[in-house]
Amino acid sequence: MSDHLLEIKDLKVSFFTPAGEVKAVNGVTYDLDEGRVLGIVGESGSGKSVSVSAMMQLLAYPGRVVGGSIHFNGQDVLAMNAEQIQAIRGKDIGMIFQDPMTSLNPVFTVGEQLVETLRRHTKMTRAEAWQRGIEMLRLVGINNPEQRIKQYPHEFSGGMRQRAMIAMTLLCNPKLLIADEPTTALDVTIQAQIMDLMKRLREQINAAIILITHDLGIVSDICDEVIVMYAGRIVERGTTDDIFYRPAHPYTRGLLRCLPRLDSDGSEPLEPIEGTPVDLLALPKGCAFAPRCKNCMKVCLTQQPPVFQMGEGHISMCWLHALENNEEVQEQ
Amino acid sequence: MSNAPLFEARNIVKNFQVGGGLLSKARYVHAVDDVSLTIEKGETFGLVGESGCGKSTFGRTILRLYEPTSGQILLDGQDITHANMRPLRKRMQIVFQDPYASLDPRMTVGDIVGEPLDIQDACSGKEERRDRILELLNLVGLNSEHMNRYPHEFSGGQRQRVSIARAMALHPDFMVCDEPISALDVSIQAQVINMLMELQQKLGMAYLFIAHDLNVVRHISKHVGVMYLGSLVEVCEANSLYRNPMHPYTQALLSAIPIPDPEVSRSRRRVVLEGDVPSPINPPQGCKFHTRCPYAMDVCRQQRPETITVEPGHTCACHKVKQDLGL
Numbered sequence: 001m002s003d004h005l006l007e008i009k010d011l012k013v014s015f016f017t018p019a020g021e022v023k024a025v026n027g028v029t030y031d032l033d034e035g036r037v038l039g040i041v042g043e044s045g046s047g048k049s050v051s052v053s054a055m056m057q058l059l060a061y062p063g064r065v066v067g068g069s070i071h072f073n074g075q076d077v078l079a080m081n082a083e084q085i086q087a088i089r090g091k092d093i094g095m096i097f098q099d100p101m102t103s104l105n106p107v108f109t110v111g112e113q114l115v116e117t118l119r120r121h122t123k124m125t126r127a128e129a130w131q132r133g134i135e136m137l138r139l140v141g142i143n144n145p146e147q148r149i150k151q152y153p154h155e156f157s158g159g160m161r162q163r164a165m166i167a168m169t170l171l172c173n174p175k176l177l178i179a180d181e182p183t184t185a186l187d188v189t190i191q192a193q194i195m196d197l198m199k200r201l202r203e204q205i206n207a208a209i210i211l212i213t214h215d216l217g218i219v220s221d222i223c224d225e226v227i228v229m230y231a232g233r234i235v236e237r238g239t240t241d242d243i244f245y246r247p248a249h250p251y252t253r254g255l256l257r258c259l260p261r262l263d264s265d266g267s268e269p270l271e272p273i274e275g276t277p278v279d280l281l282a283l284p285k286g287c288a289f290a291p292r293c294k295n296c297m298k299v300c301l302t303q304q305p306p307v308f309q310m311g312e313g314h315i316s317m318c319w320l321h322a323l324e325n326n327e328e329v330q331e332q
Numbered sequence: 333m334s335n336a337p338l339f340e341a342r343n344i345v346k347n348f349q350v351g352g353g354l355l356s357k358a359r360y361v362h363a364v365d366d367v368s369l370t371i372e373k374g375e376t377f378g379l380v381g382e383s384g385c386g387k388s389t390f391g392r393t394i395l396r397l398y399e400p401t402s403g404q405i406l407l408d409g410q411d412i413t414h415a416n417m418r419p420l421r422k423r424m425q426i427v428f429q430d431p432y433a434s435l436d437p438r439m440t441v442g443d444i445v446g447e448p449l450d451i452q453d454a455c456s457g458k459e460e461r462r463d464r465i466l467e468l469l470n471l472v473g474l475n476s477e478h479m480n481r482y483p484h485e486f487s488g489g490q491r492q493r494v495s496i497a498r499a500m501a502l503h504p505d506f507m508v509c510d511e512p513i514s515a516l517d518v519s520i521q522a523q524v525i526n527m528l529m530e531l532q533q534k535l536g537m538a539y540l541f542i543a544h545d546l547n548v549v550r551h552i553s554k555h556v557g558v559m560y561l562g563s564l565v566e567v568c569e570a571n572s573l574y575r576n577p578m579h580p581y582t583q584a585l586l587s588a589i590p591i592p593d594p595e596v597s598r599s600r601r602r603v604v605l606e607g608d609v610p611s612p613i614n615p616p617q618g619c620k621f622h623t624r625c626p627y628a629m630d631v632c633r634q635q636r637p638e639t640i641t642v643e644p645g646h647t648c649a650c651h652k653v654k655q656d657l658g659l
């Protein structure tokens with residue numbers, strides 16, 4: 001039926017908190033093919049992490065998928081039972097988190113954990129798995145892997161732990177790699193090492209990669225396509241060049257403009273996006289960005305903007321495009 | 333001494349003792365190792381460097397929140413290294429990175445901003461206190477409506493505004509801003525940076541602005557200092573930082589920053605440093621950067637490079653730079 005590696009349709013996730021329903025992901029649709037790198041950007045709380053946790057059935061209580069579908073490799077992920085999803089997690093889909101200690105166990109050596117992962121998903125013997133573990137540590141740039149594999153995670157530096165976690169996710173040749181802010185906790189020189197590694201890996205393993213980050217610099221460095229999220233929705237999606245050179249949505253444009261420019265001498269003030277981040281418990285009726293948008297019109301306050309096609313593979317969700325297209329906007 | 337700079341740090345050293353219980357020998361973290369710099373009235377000095385290199389320790393030491401192990405701190409040319417800080421507090425303030433942890437959740441925003449006024453007995457009555465608080469809130473873009481609310485009702489950016497209003501309550505002329513925007517979303521960072529720069533123009537405060545984002549530091553600062561393992565390896569004008577970085581570490585740091593422009597990213601060549609920052613408990617001998625420096629020579633492993641002046645206002649501590657310039 002579908003020939004995309006990953007196909008997400010109208011995904012909706014809510015957290016049912018005592019204060020009310022938090023619509024963390026509110027109708028997200030996209031697909032991803034093998035070998036492509038997709039960046040997801042947006043401010044904290046915009047639903048980036050929740051959208052991928054749903055994909056792995058890793059939603060924290062009280063979160064629930066309340067609508068939509070997720071297909072991976074043609075299979076309906078949301079219909080899978082615990083055993084089926086377990087078989088995919090860590091094998092076909094690998095996850096890299098901001099804090100490597102969420103996936104490394106402090107009481108086992110790095111080697112024990114590598115072997116354990118391999119033995120769960122393959123028929124390798126212990127000795128074969130140990131060898132493969134050493135190879136993987138070498139692949140991710142850990143010096144002296146024969147010795148390092150015997151150490152505990154706390155004996156590694158932050159950058160090395162992140163490498164070890166990447167090694168762990170690569171063990172079983174995943175088809176999809178999800179990296180959620182993999183370098184946010186690292187220093188820039190270590191971040192550069194990890195980004196270099198990711199670039200090298202994408203050539204070598206041909207997996208699809210989803211990279212969640214708030215750093216537009218990282219996106220421009222490694223991604224083919226970009227999704228910009230705001231308040232649980234995709235407000236713009238396009239190729240990296242679309243997003244950086246032809247941004248269509250006022251939020252995307254604002255994000256690009258508020259960064260200090262490399263050629264400025266600091267005499268011009270920055271152009272911030274005014275206002276405060278959105279409160280998901282009190283979403284406005286129309287466009288969620290309206291309270292901060294310089295272009296806000298009457299229709300924006302009452303009606304959700306639809307998706308507009310800006311070009312091949314480039315979409316934006318904003319009423320301005322109706323105006324640009326001379327469409328009639330029905331006030332309600 | 334009317335031509336003395338507003339602030340001067342001379343050879344500041346700060347060591348922390350770790351261990352040294354019954355069973356272990358005392359060891360020392362060399363957090364700040366012989367750092368000197370000057371900041372003029374109304375100017376911003378930006379301090380960058382990787383995590384653990386001693387930026388916060390330096391910022392706290394010069395405000396005497398930590399006692400320096402050695403070195404001298406001067407304000408208006410007066411040595412305040414051992415002075416009673418109470419009367420000086422109002423002139424020197426600090427804003428912290430985490431807008432969540434640094435505000436007392438049980439106090440209203442008005443009381444948080446008013447507390448320094450109370451401690452210093454700065455107002456003659458309730459009315460004056462209220463007016464001063466309002467004035468401060470207005471300065472940072474908040475208003476009377478916010479006065480009786482509690483920190484948890486505010487976003488990160490707003491809380492950072494509250495911390496800044498509080499730090500400004502006593503009209504300091506020197507403020508240490510320790511990563512004041514790191515915890516904020518990109519879209520909010522620009523608001524706080526603009527506000528800090530406007531306040532500086534209006535009130536003439538000097539800042540020591542600590543951050544790890546070089547682009548931001550360059551934007552806000554007149555001078556920038558680059559720290560590595562407790563030492564200041566290069567100081568120059570913000571504008572020449574990109575044009576003419578001299579120290580190999582500064583060059584690597586600049587080249588590690590991702591640039592939000594796909595064409596530039598694709599075409600540029602990067603120096604990717606190998607390895608990690610060594611531990612400040614046992615920093616490398618000689619030049620502390622030699623374990624990661626692509627140009628390290630024998631002399632670098634043995635001898636600490638002295639700080640040389642490359643051009644007026646631009647200093648650098650590196651054997652290679654010194655040789656290349658024939659100094």
Ligand SMILES: Nc1ncnc2c1ncn2[C@@H]1O[C@H](COP(=O)(O)OP(=O)(O)OP(=O)(O)O)[C@@H](O)[C@H]1O
Pocket residue numbers: 348349350361362363381382383384385386387388389390544612
């Ligand atoms: N109270 C303390 N006791 C012992 N060691 C300390 C103490 N405070 C800081 N250090 C050590 O001193 C060094 C410098 O720390 P500092 O907090 O100044 O770094 P920083 O440059 O501000 O880093 P970051 O960018 O992570 O904020 C680090 O090695 C740190 O672990």
Ligand SMILES: Nc1ncnc2c1ncn2[C@@H]1O[C@H](COP(=O)(O)OP(=O)(O)O)[C@@H](O)[C@H]1O
Pocket residue numbers: 015017022024042043044045046047048049050051060061062063280
């Ligand atoms: N366990 C939880 N309980 C309640 N709300 C949650 C939980 N996890 C996430 N959320 C909410 O869902 C929204 C999206 O979160 P997330 O996807 O983590 O954002 P980000 O884009 O920063 O990754 C946020 O408003 C967040 O507060």
Ligand code: SF4
Pocket residue numbers: 249250251287288289290291293294295296297300305317318319320
């Ligand atoms: S729909 Fe209206 S408020 Fe929303 S981004 Fe577009 S112009 Fe702004």
Ligand code: SF4
Pocket residue numbers: 579580581619620621622623625626627628629632637649650651652653
């Ligand atoms: S002194 Fe030597 S090791 Fe240190 S930065 Fe210069 S060239 Fe590199």
Ligand SMILES: [Mg+2]
Pocket residue numbers: 048049050180
């Ligand atoms: Mg997240």
Ligand SMILES: [Mg+2]
Pocket residue numbers: 387388389510
């Ligand atoms: Mg710090």
